[in-house]
Amino acid sequence: MKTLEWRALFGQGAERIQASTIRELLKLTQRPGIISFAGGLPAPELFPKAEAAEKAAEILKEKGEVALQYGPTEGYLPLRAFVAEWLGVEVEEVLITTGSQQALDLLGKVFLDEGAPVLLEAPSYLGAIQAFRAYGPRFLTVPTGEEGPDLEALAEVLKEGPRFLYLIPSFQNPSGGLMPLWARERLLEMVMEKGLLVVEDDAYRELYFGESRVKSLFELAREAGYPGVIYLSSFSKILAPGLRVAFAVAHPEALLKLTQAKQGVDLHTPVLNQILVLELLKEGLLEHLSRVRRVYRDKAQAMLEALEKEMPKEVAFTRPKGGMFVWMELPQGLSAEALFHKALEEKVAFVPGGPFFALGGGENTLRLSYATMDQAAIAEGVRRLGKALRALLTPA
Amino acid sequence: MKTLEWRALFGQGAERIQASTIRELLKLTQRPGIISFAGGLPAPELFPKAEAAEKAAEILKEKGEVALQYGPTEGYLPLRAFVAEWLGVEVEEVLITTGSQQALDLLGKVFLDEGAPVLLEAPSYLGAIQAFRAYGPRFLTVPTGEEGPDLEALAEVLKEGPRFLYLIPSFQNPSGGLMPLWARERLLEMVMEKGLLVVEDDAYRELYFGESRVKSLFELAREAGYPGVIYLSSFSKILAPGLRVAFAVAHPEALLKLTQAKQGVDLHTPVLNQILVLELLKEGLLEHLSRVRRVYRDKAQAMLEALEKEMPKEVAFTRPKGGMFVWMELPQGLSAEALFHKALEEKVAFVPGGPFFALGGGENTLRLSYATMDQAAIAEGVRRLGKALRALLTPA
Structure with a gap:
């Protein structure tokens, strides 16, 4: 096979198109047994599977041409x-x-x-x-x-x-x-x-x-x-x-x-x-929305309770009033990426905060999503995270 | 309501983003009663509606989470x-x-x-x-x-x-x-x-x-x-x-x-x-493909037969060996856009060829799609197109 210098063929704009480092990290979080607070994946139990199946079939049968x-x-x-x-x-x-x-x-x-x-x-x-x-x-x-x-x-x-x-x-x-x-x-x-x-x-x-x-x-x-x-x-x-x-x-x-x-x-x-x-x-949007809100509120609650219990006092975290995320600040000098790898050993994952800063910084921050996991997994995951954190905070 | 100078807010690249003239013309072709050879819309009778309905329901029920x-x-x-x-x-x-x-x-x-x-x-x-x-x-x-x-x-x-x-x-x-x-x-x-x-x-x-x-x-x-x-x-x-x-x-x-x-x-x-x-x-791809090919071949045939019969000799058109389109050249000096408007009066539509030339030209060319209409409509549409053409070619 001949080779081509692809980089030379790319336009100037291609330099700016890079893999997100987070996506690379996310791949690591998909190993079996890992409790992931990393991706912002909506709770799959909220997907209207049965309704969607019924509606999709109806739509395709009745207005498939459209x-x-x-x-x-x-x-x-x-x-x-x-x-x-x-x-x-x-x-x-x-x-x-x-x-x-x-x-x-x-x-x-x-x-x-x-x-x-x-x-x-x-x-x-x-x-x-x-x-x-x-x-x-x-x-x-x-x-x-x-x-x-x-x-x-x-x-x-x-x-x-x-x-x-x-x-x-x-x-x-x-x-x-x-x-x-x-x-x-x-x-x-x-x-x-x-x-x-x-x-x-x-x-x-x-x-x-x-x-x-x-x-x-x-x-x-x-x-x-x-x-x-x-x-x-x-x-x-x-x-x-x-x-x-x-x-x-x-x-x-x-x-x-x-x-x-x-x-x-x-x-x-x-x-x-x-x-x-x-x-x-x-089909019953209002009812569905109130269910969605309840599920995320309960998950947030579960995560906050676990965090209060497990996190060392040097660590600050937000109390969300909605949405899917808790934001955490580690003590200055403690790198969220170092914690990420330590946490993986404990089989729990999150997203380091650095890449969310367009101009850099935030190396001691991280994002936890409570959206995907169920409440038991949330509690267990936070326990593991606490263990990883204490291991980093306590000099060996 | 206050007003904003939107053009001044747009970036330099926005200048290059324009409505395709063809899309504007296509809107005219959607009037009732018009036989349209304009859009490259695949034949709706070939859509696997029933199969899609069944499969979509199955997929959503069985792997909705994915x-x-x-x-x-x-x-x-x-x-x-x-x-x-x-x-x-x-x-x-x-x-x-x-x-x-x-x-x-x-x-x-x-x-x-x-x-x-x-x-x-x-x-x-x-x-x-x-x-x-x-x-x-x-x-x-x-x-x-x-x-x-x-x-x-x-x-x-x-x-x-x-x-x-x-x-x-x-x-x-x-x-x-x-x-x-x-x-x-x-x-x-x-x-x-x-x-x-x-x-x-x-x-x-x-x-x-x-x-x-x-x-x-x-x-x-x-x-x-x-x-x-x-x-x-x-x-x-x-x-x-x-x-x-x-x-x-x-x-x-x-x-x-x-x-x-x-x-x-x-x-x-x-x-x-x-x-x-x-x-x-x-699900039976090969069989489906041979049906698709047959349908388009028959439609192409219907259009070519009608064109042979209806088109004045000054007009040249291609004999496609596949695909969805016949390309037509009008005598130099006859504008496809003028014909477009005349044809609309006769309730038949096509796409003028000019916009397909990145550097301009092709004003006397046009594209006919036989993909969407059935054979009877194709024959009738070409008859109408012939009438519009003759009206333009014969000085009043």
Whole structure:
């Protein structure tokens, strides 16, 4: 076989496309016997398997010609209409995407280019960093915590005129943080004053443990008559991620450009999946959502109780008010990656926090997901994690 | 509502992202009563509706935890293994993509950048032009016809060192051309001598009307020990496009980079769709394929017979040996777009050829698809098209 210098054939942009280190680590966590708090995989016991089986068969039998044929790039109209009604927007403002990951890529394609400043929380969602990085932007970051981004630091960074702010105000991935209403209002004021664009990723919008949702930046901006918030959410966390159906809501002018970009990247999201999601949504959504919330709240509770019991006092961790994640800070100087390998020996896994920082740092942080495991496994996993930690903290 | 200057917010790359004019025209063709030869929509009567209904229900019931959960970026392993065995390659060389359109976008992301030369046939697949254009390359083109690209012209253009050649050797979209074996061998020699990369789009590989397939460039290159052909194909034309399942085959080094790029654009292709395709493939594939070929051959025959009868002698059209398209040339000076509007009055539609030429031209060409309509509609549609044509050719 002849050989080709593939690296020489790649374009300049290919340098920026790298395997996520986390994905490499995740492979290690799939060994048998390991309790994994690593992946953000939704709880499989919540998947509506039986309903999906019934609906899928019905759809394919009764409108197979539609479900199996090419469809419009904007998405299946009845699903767009459902989303529009759900969110109180116009159907022309809704684009169905192949997971929220696709929306992130489309945003990069439309709004970013080489050297363009873009603002992210530190830490932020790894998939967003990866999607944006392919377009070669200049990352700006603002520290974020249990109450969202540090607004004083934000005021400084906004002076650099980012193309957009990418924020996850509710149950942030990975930090688990929740911006309170006052902080959202304050942030919006700052953004509106400068006419800046915000991309609000609200993947976890329904997974609140309290009485109700905090209003989204998008809703607040609409109330203030400000069109500069693009809203992303997904059916991955409330129905099933494997279907890859999500949506973006934006001002029609922005939505048109995103739709044109989507045409070039996958023509349209699979039609069968869109109809299936719609049919599942129509079937007792509210009841399903309250079950989903209860399950995650109980799992979070189980993890927090175990953490209180097992963690040495040098270790800090968040108390999530929703979502899927606990964020942990080890004492300075203790590396989460070292703990990762020690924990693997004890057959428990998590994700080191470093890769979630677009500009580096966070080596002593880590993310624990309580979403996938059942409560018994959560308790046992945290016990193992405590053992691994104590082994590292106690000099041999 | 405040207003935002969206154009000022877009990145530089957004300029290159435009609505395809054809998509705009296609909207006009969806009016009731219109016989459309415009879209390349596979024949809906060939969709395996009942089988898909049964299999989908089975999959969701029996392995819903897998079908509805996040999956690996490379694709569902048993489907990759099926494709690998089908094509005689290694499983590590197979990437499942969300339609071939996604593979085109990924190729752009990995191999192209601003000003990079890339070689296309003129005319070529519109979706490829659109996907590549987003990366700002410099298009080089070579005229193509019933026997594929003009090899003398190609030899000249190759001197410009394109990052890759994008070719559709079998039943080209839109020209319907089929490169004979000798031309494929000659082309490969030229490419191998220069160590160039070829992207072979073989979406129509199974839709041959004769006894057998002509060997693909990919197969010929493998036989010659040359790794520089990336092979794309899809289940859209043989099973159902609405599922958005396709595949790319490439040298592991190239495949790894494409996979990393895919991670950032949609994480993975929907798992349910991949398992469903696999289950449908396992069920009497050969028999299904011979039915598909027969149906398209009969439709092509019906269209050619009607064209022979109805077309004025000034009009030239191809005789496809497979695929979905007849390519037509009007007398110079007669615009296909003018004919398009005249034809709409007669309630028949097609696609003007101009947009398929990356560098312009082809205003007197058009594409007719016989894939979607039944034979009676094909005959009637061609009759209407003849009437529209004669109205344009005969000065009032």
